[in-house]
Amino acid sequence: MGDRVLELANIGKTFAGVTVLRNVNLQLQKGEVHALIGENGAGKSTLIKILSGYFPPDRGGEIRMNGKPVVFYNPKDAMKASIHTIYQELTLCPLMSVAENIVLDKQHFFPGLLQKKRGFRELAMKALERLGQADIDPGSLVKDLSIAQQQVVEIAKAITSNAQIVLMDEPTSSISQSDADKLFNIIRGLKADQVTVVYISHRLHEIDGIADRITVLRDGDLVGTVNKAEVTERDLIRMMVGRELTTMYPKVNVPIAEPALRVENLSSEGAFRNISFDVRKGEIFGIGGLVGAKRTELLEALFGLRPITAGRILVNGKEFTPKSPRQAIRKRIAFVTEDRKKSGLILCLPVYENISLINAQEKVPFGWLDWRRLFRIAEKQRKALNIRLARMEQTVRTLSGGNQQKVALAKWLEFQPEVILFDEPTRGIDIGAKTEIYSIMGALAARGTAIVMVSSELPELLSVADRIMVLREGEMKGIVRREEATQEMIMSLAALKHTAAAGGLQERRQQ
Numbered sequence: 001m002g003d004r005v006l007e008l009a010n011i012g013k014t015f016a017g018v019t020v021l022r023n024v025n026l027q028l029q030k031g032e033v034h035a036l037i038g039e040n041g042a043g044k045s046t047l048i049k050i051l052s053g054y055f056p057p058d059r060g061g062e063i064r065m066n067g068k069p070v071v072f073y074n075p076k077d078a079m080k081a082s083i084h085t086i087y088q089e090l091t092l093c094p095l096m097s098v099a100e101n102i103v104l105d106k107q108h109f110f111p112g113l114l115q116k117k118r119g120f121r122e123l124a125m126k127a128l129e130r131l132g133q134a135d136i137d138p139g140s141l142v143k144d145l146s147i148a149q150q151q152v153v154e155i156a157k158a159i160t161s162n163a164q165i166v167l168m169d170e171p172t173s174s175i176s177q178s179d180a181d182k183l184f185n186i187i188r189g190l191k192a193d194q195v196t197v198v199y200i201s202h203r204l205h206e207i208d209g210i211a212d213r214i215t216v217l218r219d220g221d222l223v224g225t226v227n228k229a230e231v232t233e234r235d236l237i238r239m240m241v242g243r244e245l246t247t248m249y250p251k252v253n254v255p256i257a258e259p260a261l262r263v264e265n266l267s268s269e270g271a272f273r274n275i276s277f278d279v280r281k282g283e284i285f286g287i288g289g290l291v292g293a294k295r296t297e298l299l300e301a302l303f304g305l306r307p308i309t310a311g312r313i314l315v316n317g318k319e320f321t322p323k324s325p326r327q328a329i330r331k332r333i334a335f336v337t338e339d340r341k342k343s344g345l346i347l348c349l350p351v352y353e354n355i356s357l358i359n360a361q362e363k364v365p366f367g368w369l370d371w372r373r374l375f376r377i378a379e380k381q382r383k384a385l386n387i388r389l390a391r392m393e394q395t396v397r398t399l400s401g402g403n404q405q406k407v408a409l410a411k412w413l414e415f416q417p418e419v420i421l422f423d424e425p426t427r428g429i430d431i432g433a434k435t436e437i438y439s440i441m442g443a444l445a446a447r448g449t450a451i452v453m454v455s456s457e458l459p460e461l462l463s464v465a466d467r468i469m470v471l472r473e474g475e476m477k478g479i480v481r482r483e484e485a486t487q488e489m490i491m492s493l494a495a496l497k498h499t500a501a502a503g504g505l506q507e508r509r510q511q
Ligand SMILES: Nc1ncnc2c1ncn2[C@@H]1O[C@H](COP(=O)(O)OP(=O)(O)OP(=O)(O)O)[C@@H](O)[C@H]1O
Pocket: 015, 020, 038, 039, 040, 041, 042, 043, 044, 045, 046, 047, 388, 389, 390, 398, 399, 400, 401, 402, 403, 428, 430
């Protein structure tokens, strides 16, 4: 450490008159892991996109590499300058093999190599070995790999291009804990090879584990760059949020009434078997388990997105077999999906239309859409959820990741569901907004809504849910009350092999 590899001087970014980054001055040192943190919409991804040549900075800003000013006109320029980016949405070619993906774009490094299939297979193999991932076959198609393995391929791509700087935007947001641990080892390896890693995450414990220095952004301003050793988690939160956060999990105790949702011996072939539980009005019912436990599949079946092959569902005491989401919605069941890009939102539509979509179908008495009213509804929800945007007419695509998640939630709130199914509700959401979402759940519960929440974050399950059901490979392994539940208990129900310490957990990957 010590040498500056890259300097950002006075970097700003304005989109259509709205400034989202202001006067950012940042130095990256050789071989450091530099974390970039901040609330949703603070400008982290935008900063990374400037560094990777995806966007130009505003006039007046300068990027210097090894002391010399550089200008990137496109991502290829940045790559040639040995900056490699791993975006949250992975950019590999799914129908090409691992090896082909790794050597792609490297014709200029290895002239003639593309003709020699064996040559680049070897190159790929070497890179994977160096990452300790020799079990990935260079010949397999990228589409058949798990997300974590695709990330490894992205990193292999970076190291075969001799990247000096690797930028990672929320790399752990959709992989399991054990895959995240592997990734941290890879990052430590990169650091040992003097590669600089810029790491964005909302998970402060991850940053505590790997970062050397931390830069905090708030609303487009750089609040400060600190040495990890010199700050506490509390300091970081204060820097990000601009105030003290007193309670992380504002749990409201709601008197719990009669069951709103009852599930009896429910099965869906190929997914889960024989699951029974009930969720009462005002209750938050958590579902835990590892990746592959079939939790999302269970929610899909409840929402009419997956056929039910045995058992039954009762809503407010009446049997109900949802055959489509439309039927589920008619029963006032809402589903806030995990993958907001695939099924939660229409990215090319403006924010206000996304928020009022569900309501639009409901509130059209004479086939007349009252846009002003829909706009007002959207504005109310935007305020309630503190969604950060420039204009309501902005397309959802241009919102930051966390703010997209809030829009996905907002569209259901106005609808006043009786049962709301949440799949990983706070994934990619910053710490302040998380607390807001828990408060909203509490308010929904107080209104008598029955809430089902799938979550992989144990502290969240243990603090927010009233009861927790654990699934493992499509089977129910137990239901525990919050007062009795511990992390170890949930983990041991969720995993096949386990030791008492959560750290020694052996997770079986499902391919
Ligand atoms: N192409 C664009 N057009 C207009 N505004 C944009 C565009 N891209 C980003 N923004 C805005 O810039 C701001 C910063 O977004 P950015 O994605 O950098 O935030 P972030 O810190 O990565 O947040 P998150 O933690 O939610 O991912 C947001 O308000 C966003 O709406």
